[in-house]
Amino acid sequence: MTMPEHPVAIAAIDAPPRVKPSNYPQPFASRMAGRRKQPLGDLFGLANFGVNLTRLAPGAMSALRHAHTKQDEFVYVLEGHPTLRTDEGGTRLAPGMCAGFKAGTGNAHHLVNETQQDVVYLEIGDRTAGDSASYPDDDLEMVFVAAGERKIQHKDGRPY
Amino acid sequence: MTMPEHPVAIAAIDAPPRVKPSNYPQPFASRMAGRRKQPLGDLFGLANFGVNLTRLAPGAMSALRHAHTKQDEFVYVLEGHPTLRTDEGGTRLAPGMCAGFKAGTGNAHHLVNETQQDVVYLEIGDRTAGDSASYPDDDLEMVFVAAGERKIQHKDGRPY
Numbered sequence: 001m002t003m004p005e006h007p008v009a010i011a012a013i014d015a016p017p018r019v020k021p022s023n024y025p026q027p028f029a030s031r032m033a034g035r036r037k038q039p040l041g042d043l044f045g046l047a048n049f050g051v052n053l054t055r056l057a058p059g060a061m062s063a064l065r066h067a068h069t070k071q072d073e074f075v076y077v078l079e080g081h082p083t084l085r086t087d088e089g090g091t092r093l094a095p096g097m098c099a100g101f102k103a104g105t106g107n108a109h110h111l112v113n114e115t116q117q118d119v120v121y122l123e124i125g126d127r128t129a130g131d132s133a134s135y136p137d138d139d140l141e142m143v144f145v146a147a148g149e150r151k152i153q154h155k156d157g158r159p160y
Numbered sequence: 161m162t163m164p165e166h167p168v169a170i171a172a173i174d175a176p177p178r179v180k181p182s183n184y185p186q187p188f189a190s191r192m193a194g195r196r197k198q199p200l201g202d203l204f205g206l207a208n209f210g211v212n213l214t215r216l217a218p219g220a221m222s223a224l225r226h227a228h229t230k231q232d233e234f235v236y237v238l239e240g241h242p243t244l245r246t247d248e249g250g251t252r253l254a255p256g257m258c259a260g261f262k263a264g265t266g267n268a269h270h271l272v273n274e275t276q277q278d279v280v281y282l283e284i285g286d287r288t289a290g291d292s293a294s295y296p297d298d299d300l301e302m303v304f305v306a307a308g309e310r311k312i313q314h315k316d317g318r319p320y
Binding site: 006008009010011012013040041043044045046047048049051071072074076084086088091093094096097098099100101102103122124126128 | 166171205208231261288
């Protein structure tokens with residue numbers, strides 16, 4: 001008997017955590033402490049977009065505040081009250097609330113857990129080729145190199 | 161003062177329902193009674209994938225059982241216990257469970273609400289070009305025509 005390549009369905013909470021907690025160089029990687037991502041879409045072999053179940057402990061953040069050039073993103077809050085920070089400022093979210101981040105607008109976003117309770121949300125991002133990302137609050141940028149390859153560097157182009 | 165083009169965030173339940181309840185021809189459109197879709201991603205101008213908050217009354221289904229050639233799909237159950245039907249058979253889901261449907265496998269899927277309580281879930285599908293869809297249980301197929309245009313026809317090619 002052969003096992004199927006992918007499960008039919010799973011309880012999201014049972015998905016394995018992402019092996020590499022952060023793709024940022026230091027000191028930014030350390031700022032992702034308290035963030036746990038469980039990739040869901042990958043478990044089913046999805047290639048066109050990723051879905052993560054992400055948990056933020058008190059004080060944790062979803063990512064550095066950033067904007068993508070090609071890839072859309074979307075979040076749906078399942079538990080807790082994250083603060084969404086964009087160019088418009090901060091907006092406190094609640095379970096059942098959602099937000100979308102259209103590629104190419106330059107409006108940078110992230111979620112920060114400023115409460116004493118965990119925050120849990122679904123995040124979806126597509127994998128359109130040629131994407132890069134800007135980080136208005138930090139000295140880094142992510143630039144497209146080639147299909148499937150991006151690099152993170154200082155804003156003046158020096159490597160980390 | 162100009163209003164921003166898109167909201168910063170919304171309560172998903174407040175999103176307007178999709179204007180056209182079903183894209184199927186009759187008699188299939190009538191089989192979608194009891195299904196309500198609230199597009200979420202479109203509200204934020206997302207183009208690369210769609211996200212819907214979808215509610216199934218008792219007896220309703222998500223779609224005809226189908227498989228996409230290019231577009232991945234993903235569902236996350238928020239409320240209730242839909243039955244996921246695939247080539248493997250039926251699997252009863254629960255809140256917090258998820259499933260992904262990889263494009264190109266030919267394994268057709270849909271959700272059916274066989275309970276007496278409403279089912280609510282998030283559904284995500286990307287918009288990769290050139291997609292078509294097959295429907296193993298019904299006499300229709302969706303074929304790619306041109307960018308942004310697909311048509312639904314009988315399996316022998318006759319139009320509906």
